[in-house]
Amino acid sequence: MELSHKTLSKSGPYRELSLDNLPADVALSLYRQMLRLRRTEEALLAEYHPAEEMRCPIHFCIGQEAIPAALSQLVKPEDYMFSHHRSHGYYFSKGAPLRELFAEIYGRETGANAGKAGSQDISHSESHFYSGAILAGAVSIAVGAAFGFRYRKTNQIAISGFGEGATDEGAFWEAMNYTGKQKLPILFVIENNRYATFSDQLKRQDTDNIVERVRPFGVRATKIFGNDAALAYRTLQAEIARLRAGDGPALVEAYTYRWNSHVGPEDDGANNYRTAEEMKYWKENCPIVLFDEKLRAARMLDDKAKAAIEAEISAEIAGNFKFAKESPFPKDTDWRRMNYEDASPVADRLLGTAARGQFDQDQAEAKLGPY
Amino acid sequence: MARQLSYAKAILEATDQAMALSTDVFVLGQLVDTKSGIFGTTTGLVDKYGPERVMDFPVSENLMTATAMGAALTGLRPVIAHQRLDFMIYSLDAIANWLALWRFKSNGKSAMPVTIRTIVGKGWGQGPQHSKSLHSWFAHLPGLRVAVPATAYDAKGLLLESIFSETPAIFVEGRGLYSMTDDVPEEPYRVKFGHAAIRRPGKDVTLIAIGNLVPIALRAAATLEKEGIDVEVVDPRTLTPLDRKTLCDSAFKTRRLVVADPAWHSFGASAEIIATVVENLGDKLKSKPVRVTLPDSHTPMSMALEPEFYVDEPDVIAAVRQTLA
Numbered sequence: 001m002e003l004s005h006k007t008l009s010k011s012g013p014y015r016e017l018s019l020d021n022l023p024a025d026v027a028l029s030l031y032r033q034m035l036r037l038r039r040t041e042e043a044l045l046a047e048y049h050p051a052e053e054m055r056c057p058i059h060f061c062i063g064q065e066a067i068p069a070a071l072s073q074l075v076k077p078e079d080y081m082f083s084h085h086r087s088h089g090y091y092f093s094k095g096a097p098l099r100e101l102f103a104e105i106y107g108r109e110t111g112a113n114a115g116k117a118g119s120q121d122i123s124h125s126e127s128h129f130y131s132g133a134i135l136a137g138a139v140s141i142a143v144g145a146a147f148g149f150r151y152r153k154t155n156q157i158a159i160s161g162f163g164e165g166a167t168d169e170g171a172f173w174e175a176m177n178y179t180g181k182q183k184l185p186i187l188f189v190i191e192n193n194r195y196a197t198f199s200d201q202l203k204r205q206d207t208d209n210i211v212e213r214v215r216p217f218g219v220r221a222t223k224i225f226g227n228d229a230a231l232a233y234r235t236l237q238a239e240i241a242r243l244r245a246g247d248g249p250a251l252v253e254a255y256t257y258r259w260n261s262h263v264g265p266e267d268d269g270a271n272n273y274r275t276a277e278e279m280k281y282w283k284e285n286c287p288i289v290l291f292d293e294k295l296r297a298a299r300m301l302d303d304k305a306k307a308a309i310e311a312e313i314s315a316e317i318a319g320n321f322k323f324a325k326e327s328p329f330p331k332d333t334d335w336r337r338m339n340y341e342d343a344s345p346v347a348d349r350l351l352g353t354a355a356r357g358q359f360d361q362d363q364a365e366a367k368l369g370p371y
Numbered sequence: 372m373a374r375q376l377s378y379a380k381a382i383l384e385a386t387d388q389a390m391a392l393s394t395d396v397f398v399l400g401q402l403v404d405t406k407s408g409i410f411g412t413t414t415g416l417v418d419k420y421g422p423e424r425v426m427d428f429p430v431s432e433n434l435m436t437a438t439a440m441g442a443a444l445t446g447l448r449p450v451i452a453h454q455r456l457d458f459m460i461y462s463l464d465a466i467a468n469w470l471a472l473w474r475f476k477s478n479g480k481s482a483m484p485v486t487i488r489t490i491v492g493k494g495w496g497q498g499p500q501h502s503k504s505l506h507s508w509f510a511h512l513p514g515l516r517v518a519v520p521a522t523a524y525d526a527k528g529l530l531l532e533s534i535f536s537e538t539p540a541i542f543v544e545g546r547g548l549y550s551m552t553d554d555v556p557e558e559p560y561r562v563k564f565g566h567a568a569i570r571r572p573g574k575d576v577t578l579i580a581i582g583n584l585v586p587i588a589l590r591a592a593a594t595l596e597k598e599g600i601d602v603e604v605v606d607p608r609t610l611t612p613l614d615r616k617t618l619c620d621s622a623f624k625t626r627r628l629v630v631a632d633p634a635w636h637s638f639g640a641s642a643e644i645i646a647t648v649v650e651n652l653g654d655k656l657k658s659k660p661v662r663v664t665l666p667d668s669h670t671p672m673s674m675a676l677e678p679e680f681y682v683d684e685p686d687v688i689a690a691v692r693q694t695l696a
Contacts, residue, residue, distance in 0.1 A: 080444065114478040125481040130444070134468045140434050141469060144441020151397065151423065151447060158441070171464065174434035181429075339475050339513040340612070341482060344536035346448075350392050351531055351561035357373050357554030359522045359570065361589035365547035368495035 003223050003255050005194050005201060005208050009281040017228045017290050019298055026073055030229045031295055033069035034288050036313050037092050038062060043317045044088075044105070045265045053325070054105045056118030057133075059086040063227075063259035064191050066287040067161070068093040070232035071189070074240050075159060082142040083131035084162040085120035086191075086258075090131065096124035102320040108327035115330050116338070135162060136171035139188065143175050146186035146248070157243045158186045164253075165196030167210055173217075179249040180218025187236070187243055188219070188251040191226060197262045198273040211253050219251050226254025227287040230294075257282035376555035378548045381523035382412040382488070385530040386450060388559040390420050393448065396534060397424040399435055400452035400488075409452050410490070410549055432458050436465035436487065440473070443483040448534050452488040456543070457500045459489045470539050471514035486533040486540045491633075493547045493583065494677060499669035504634040506582070507643070509541040510610040516540045516564050517610040521585035523553035525608055528562030535561075545583035545633070565612035569621070573603035576627040576691050579618055579644055580606060584631040584663075584682060591687035602691055610640055615647050622648045627694040628660040631687055636664040661690045 001011055019027050041062045048054050061068070068089030075081060075094060083090035091101055096112065104111030105119045112124045120133040132138045142160035149156040166172050167190070179186055190210060194201050201208050211221035220242075224235050232254060239250040259282070261268035295301035332338070376384065389396045397420075398413060404427050408414030417425040428435045432453065439449035453459040466487070473483050492501040510517045516538050520526040526544070533540035570585060571592050580588035585606045592602035605621050607613055622628045628648055632641035641662040648660065663686050671680055 080441075082441075112478075113476060113480070116478050117476045121476050123477050123481060125477055130477075130481070132469060134464060137437065137464050137469050140437030140465065141441040141444070143434060144438040144443070145445055146441070147438050148442040148445030148447050151442065152445065156445075171433050171437070174429070174431035178429055178431060178434055178438070335513075338479065339472075340516070341474060341479070341537035344532075346393075346537075347532055347535035347561055350535055351559055354528070354556035354558060354560035356524050356568070359524070359553050359586075359589070360551075361586045361593065363551045363586060365494070365583070365586075366550035368492070368497070368546065370495065 001225070003225060008255060009275070009278040014225060014228065014285045014290060016225070017230055017294050019230055019294050022230050022233065024300060026233065027230070027295065027300060029073055030069045030233060031291050031301065032309055033072050034065040034229060034291065035309060037065045037068055037089055038288055039310070039313045040098065040317055041088060043321070045260065047321070048265050055107065056105055056120070057263050058105060058119040059263050060260045060265070061086050061089040061258065063282060063286070064089060064193065064256045066227050066229040066232045066256065067189060067191055067254050069229055070236050071159065073233060074236050078128070078156050079159060080128040080142070080145040080156065081130070081159045081161065082138040082145070083129070084135055084138055084166060085131070085133040086163065087120060087122055087131040090161045091122060091124065091129055094124070094127045094129040096127040096129045098316070099320045099323040100124065102324035103327050106324040106327070107329060108324055109330045110323070110327040135166035136169035136175070138162065139166055139175050140171045142186060143179055143184065146179065146184035149185055155244055156185070157240065159189060160186060161189045161191065163196070164190055164192040164194070164201050164208070164210065168196065168204055176214050176217040176219050183218070183248055185243045185246070185248045187239055188249065190251065190253040192253055192255050193258045195262070195273060198268065198271045200273065211251065214251055219249050221251040221253065223253045223255070226256035227285050227290060229287055229291050259283065373554035374557060375552040376523050377550055377552050378523040378526050379411045379550070381527040381553070381555050382530060382544070383414065384555070385527040386413065387416060387419070389450070389531055389534045390416065390424060392559060395446060395448045396450065397426070397447065398450045398452065399426050399428045399439060401428055401430060401454060403427060403452055409454060410546070413452065432461035433465050436462035436470070439485045440465060440470055440483045443485050444481065448484050450486045450488060450534060454490060455501050456489040456491050456505055457503050459487070466509070467512060471512040473514070474538070475514055482537045483539055484537050486530070486542055488542045488544060490544045490546050493545065493681065496672040496674065497670065498672035502670040504665070506543045506610055507634060507639040510640060514538070515611060518542045518564065518608070519582040519610055520544070520608065521548065521582055521606050523551065523555050525562055527555055528560050529564070529608065531559055532561040532563060543582065547583045551586065562608070564609040565614050566608065567614035567617040568606045568608055569603065569617070570606050571602065571604040573601040573625065575601045575625055576603070576629060576694050577621040577625045578602050578604050578629045578631065578687070578691060580604060580631040581640060582633050584633045584687070587682065587684055588631050588687055591684045591691065594684065594688060595691055600691065600695065613643070613647070618644060619648055619651045623652050623655065626655060626657040628656060629663060629687070629690045629694055630660065631663040631682060631690070633682060634665060636662065636667050639664065658694045661693050663687055663690045
């Protein structure tokens with residue numbers, strides 16, 4: 001099957017998902033996590049406007065559950081993850097507390113960042129999860145985390161999750177050049193959903209061949225069908241194992257699709273940027289449906305088991321809403337303290353003070369040479 | 372006389388001592404591992420600390436800054452260096468969209484103690500792309516500290532302070548100051564941000580001078596002293612935080628104000644300082660404040676125009692006289 005936006009939506013039902021060699025507990029976890037992310041996003045989407053209590057841009061990731069679910073099974077607490085603005089899936093995959101995500105987008109004191117960041121800038125430093133809205137900027141910072149791990153000779157890895165839109169930016173290519181040369185322990189995960197807002201990758205780039213373009217930089221690159229959670233798991237598992245063994249960097253490009261608008265729940269179809277045929281293809285090849293079918297065929301899932309999972313997720317979501325809505329709004333308006341750290345414990349420990357002498361003012365400026 | 376060290380050597384010594392004090396400190400920059408070592412400020416460090424801690428970097432200024440930022444998140448204390456501030460402009464996304472607001476948007480839970488050294492060229496035909504003096508740009512951004520050291524003593528103490536405290540620092544070096552010596556104590560010491568220095572006490576006029584205009588201001592004051600004009604020269608040393616109290620106290624004492632800023636006239640540090648003083652004691656000033664700056668023009672290359680473009684002692688003297696007229 002050819003993985004290109006030029007042909008993919010005409011390729012019919014995806015039949016390649018296989019649970020072979022996937023431990024049963026992993027398979028069920030992948031399914032459960034995809035469903036949990038889907039239901040969480042659906043609930044947020046439904047609540048987003050009616051009450052106007054979530055007043056920040058939210059880029060929903062419905063349809064793009066496979067990669068976050070796979071990552072959730074593979075990253076370790078000590079690994080660092082950096083996400084773009086469509087952050088919920090990555091936040092989720094790093095195991096950061098969802099109730100703090102809810103409270104954050106409700107602008108509450110108990111949010112992951114006490115309501116200062118919102119959905120597209122959320123971070124949870126205890127979980128080593130960070131995000132931001134200016135695309136490839138987060139990719140570059142992830143490079144630095146990988147640099148830090150190598151400098152400290154730890155076994156941690158950095159994971160940078162973003163869309164194909166970020167590959168339009170020069171910062172992305174600087175990252176390819178540097179990590180390929182330095183062999184840093186970093187995994188770049190591109191969820192290629194074809195559109196940067198409403199702009200088709202094929203309008204912005206000569207062709208959709210990112211993996212071919214990064215390889216000459218020394219970056220190992222794999223392109224996969226990103227709605228196949230089993231394939232995503234196997235691919236990412238292998239790449240992460242190689243990264244931990246010192247064989248980096250790696251890039252995995254997963255072809256997937258967002259079902260909703262670029263931002264928010266409104267229909268942005270008036271921009272006429274994608275076809276009904278394409279939407280139909282991706283909904284028919286929904287990552288959860290594809291996985292569900294295989295689990296049932298393998299007798300690992302039935303209606304009763306699914307209902308139990310749904311009930312558990314539903315209760316969790318209700319609890320998250322309750323937590324967010326009952327939490328107080330932030331009151332702190334000490335703007336200076338929010339932006340500057342006054343305490344300097346390291347400098348206090350390492351540095352003394354010394355008397356200043358009288359500067360001799362009668363000195364000529366440095367004579368610059370030709371260069 | 373205490374030990375004299377040049378501004379460049381003071382920067383080298385601060386970096387060397389920081390690296391000796393903590394293995395968390397490393398240096399990234401184009402050509403930092405060469406013998407010439409950014410005009411002598413990193414020379415020899417690679418021999419002492421190895422290529423893992425003193426690393427050349429591709430000509431990817433934005434990625435270099437972001438690499439330092441990500442490394443800082445893992446607990447390190449990076450120092451990055453730009454040969455010219457003009458190249459650093461490629462890293463404005465990393466600085467303005469990420470570094471400056473990292474602490475804020477994490478609600479104070481996450482810090483990036485990054486030190487960005489950057490050099491402002493002056494003279495010998497540096498021209499418009501090797502001489503931009505943009506400390507005000509960075510001072511405008513909440514979440515950054517901006518140092519503008521004028522002396523070797525301050526360069527060493529402020530650099531050590533930048534490296535070992537928690538808010539990211541932009542460390543703006545005047546290339547023209549590199550050869551100037553000062554008493555520089557041998558031990559590692561700190562100069563805290565937000566503490567202006569009274570370089571020369573006086574009672575008639577307050578002359579606030581920034582960076583490479585500090586020596587020029589001091590010489591202007593010495594010349595004016597011969598005419599019986601007693602000028603107080605104040606060096607803010609850091610723009611963010613700005614020691615507004617010391618600046619205002621001096622202006623309150625003399626009731627006359629000149630600000631000398633080696634940067635463009637409009638929307639700069641000179642305007643901010645005058646606004647601060649006027650807001651605090653406007654009607655107590657005996658004359659209108661005057662600023663001495665570069666014209667609102669890019670830097671000319673020609674040796675015939677450079678002296679016309681840059682501020683020198685007579686310009687400062689004329690400004691002081693204007694406040695007394």
